[in-house]
Amino acid sequence: MAEPSSKDPAAAWQDLVVQWEKNINALANRTMGSDEFSKSINRAMSLSAGMQSSLGEVMGRYLASLNLPSRAEMTSIGGRLQAIEERLDRIHALLQRLAGVAEPGAAPASPRPPRTKRPPGRGVKP
Amino acid sequence: MTATGEIEAFGPRVQAEVERAIQRNIKGLEYFTSPAPVLGATPKDVLHKRGTLNLYHYRPLADEVYRVPLLMVMATTNRGYIFDLAPGQSLVEFLLKHGYDVYLIDWSPPRPDESRLRLEDYTLAFIPDCVRRVKEDSGEEQVTILGYCMGGVLSVIYAALHPDTPLKNLVCFTTPIDWNHMGLFTKWAHRDFFDVDRLVDALGNVPSELIFTSFEMLRPATRSAGQIKLWENMWNDEFVKSHRMFERWSTDTLPLAGEYFRQTIKELMWQNGLFKSELTLGGRRADLGNIRAPVLHAVAEHDHIVPYDAAKPLVERVGSIDKQELVLKGGHVSVVAGGNAVKRLWPKLDAWLGERSI
DSSP states (O other), X not given: OXXXXXXXXXXXXXXXXXHHHHHHHHHHHHHHTSHHHHHHHHHHHHHHHHHHHXXXXXXXXXXXXXXXXXXXXXXXXHHHHHHHHHHHHHHHHHHHHHHTOOOTTOOOOOOOOOSOOOOTTSOSOO | OOHHHHHHHHHHHHHHXXXXXXXXXXXXXXXXXXXXXOOSOXXXXXXXXXXXXXXXXXXXOSSSOOSSOEEXXXXXXXXXXXXXXXXXXBHHHHHHHTTOOEEEEEEOOOOGGGTTOOHHIIIIIIHHHHHHHHHHHHTOSOEEEXXXXXXXXXXXXXXHHOTTSOEEEEEEESOOOOGGGOTHXXXXXOTTTOOHHHHHHHHSSBOHHHHHHHHHHHXXXXXXXXXXXXXXXXXXXXXXXXXXHHHHHHHXXXXXXXXXXXXXXXXXXXXXXXXXXXXXXXXXXXXXXXOOSOEEEEEETTOSSSXXXXXXXXXXXXXXXXXXXXXXXXXXXXXXXXXXXXXXXXXXXXXXXXXXXX
């Protein structure tokens, strides 16, 4: 980093921001490296995960009683449908390739470049 | 310098600052009204897709390519477009233009039913399956694998579990091996405090917010400082473009499959199984000494996510004769992408890999 000029307020400001960032990060790292911090953060995380899980279960039971799927089930179904569509696309493309039919609007398969490249300075291939 | 001289020298600086202040206001408005930058736009084809796994093949940009195809393995925590940010700042584009045939394993968020995926699925099924497909697609017997961060860990485990693999070279970027040196992660996830079973049992997949927050907490002031620096440099189009790309990527974290996360914590972090060569998956021991292919490991001097001491043992412990560690200036991300990487890592990677891809 360039040495900040004491007479350049813009450079001094930039230096101040850099120093502030370094100092806060260092201070936070010291604090967060303690056993107490690890204990409290994990307690909070366990609590939050437990609540999230319980809430999900309660909501799931409530939705089931209404004969409705939960968000997780809908997301899962969506994911599955997408996977089925992709698989169907691949089967379709494969069948067309086997039948020798070009996909409408598909660009012609471009030839692959030869695998003959040598690193610079290695001269021509034998 | 005399007082008059100082005032004269100060004048142009004030003028420049006033011009920048005007530009900041104009471009600041543009910043908030313009769409997010398009990332990952290098043309590619989907070679294979299976749940969380995506295998892409990039279309060639050179008239001839090296014999050995290159399979990149992205970290499971983030999106693969870090390798393909924008034209001129894309590692994929750089490699394609330099004659590499590039494939990429990229990850989608695991579905709820994929919460049971384990390290075995990644290293004994996904990667071997992709290697087979790359061999089939390219018509070549050998493949080079390049893994970044956790992608590097998976690649190393794969290579260690498959001594008979057709691996031509193994390239790793910032790959942790000794998990006792993972800094704050080691402390937060200490077995005395962290109930990983409770977390995974309660949530299934580990949410992306948790992954994002744990990365952010390593440097809590950096995001705020970044916003100040963005405002200061709002007049500078290149800075703003770069900031937006990295901002978007760093906030685009992925959830992790629950069982895979549980194993990572227990077997890699608590037992340090990879470092001790005690990690056993599918009845096979992942001994780093089994890796005989040429190895290049690029690590960052100022990596706050994977500190140097965590990454260092890779080159020391692999059984390869041809092995090299590159210690580069930069952080965990800037070492692989952005202006720093374009100047430092990419040319060195090309020089090392070109010689070994024929």
